Amino acid sequence: MPTVLILGANAGIGRALATEFASHHYDLILAGRDKEELVILAADLGLRYKVCARAITVDLGNFEMLESALRDCFKAAGDSFEGFVLCAGYLGSPEAAKTDLGEARRTLEINFTGSALALEVAANYFEQKRRGFICALSSVAGDRGRQSNYLYGSAKGGLTTYLQGLRNRLYHCGVQVITVKPGFVDTRMVFGKGKLPLVASPEKVARDIYRAVTARRDVVYVPWFWRTIMLIIRLIPESIFKRLRM
């Protein structure tokens, strides 16, 4: 059976995606910071779907440990290792980040630096293997900067550009790179943010992501209608956009 590693599998979209891959008979490596929760999830999915699932600790904020932690588990996964999905991300408090440089730094480091470094480790592994896929969750927030979350949005925008370059690099050795741009998804990340429009469930988003991976897509908006919404938002002239409260 093919094996997929999901980083950020303990919660939200990553957790739903782990269930989705398990239901399609993928063995799983569930990675993240909350090892206790990941071990419980691995046992549950293993029992329910008769797959092999194990848990490992990876912290995107620990740059020193990132390479060795990921390399070890890629090696342990062996020849069946097919794909790496980066589901981890940090919205934090955009309001606090305006005055708290620690929070601003965390937002930038988790969503861009740590994410890009983890993806580099995966890229080097799959480049040698000459097959497989890398899928990462960026965000529609990266398509245009807005006052309500521009630190998070700029890190995601950087991640989207990084993934473009990575796709171009890995195309030549047969490795697929999929950029996923979710709109609002009903997870802990948006909890308490008030009434948001067009909120999708993590299960629906996970199904769309699984389909994008198997269809070997390049860039997907999930749900699909966010592509049109973001096209319209990107078309608003800057002289008007800067006056809006978004």
Ligand SMILES: NC(=O)c1ccc[n+]([C@@H]2O[C@H](COP(=O)([O-])OP(=O)(O)OC[C@H]3O[C@@H](n4cnc5c(N)ncnc54)[C@H](OP(=O)(O)O)[C@@H]3O)[C@@H](O)[C@H]2O)c1
């Ligand atoms: N929800 C939305 O509306 C939305 C919209 C657009 C894009 N996205 C993106 O979708 C992805 C999944 O988000 P979600 O909605 O599922 O949010 P979530 O429920 O808050 O899950 C975020 C995941 O990221 C992990 N994470 C955070 N910091 C980490 C670190 N330093 N090292 C390793 N893992 C870390 C969390 O682990 P811990 O439990 O240990 O913190 C958790 O597993 C993120 O990249 C997010 O930016 C979400």
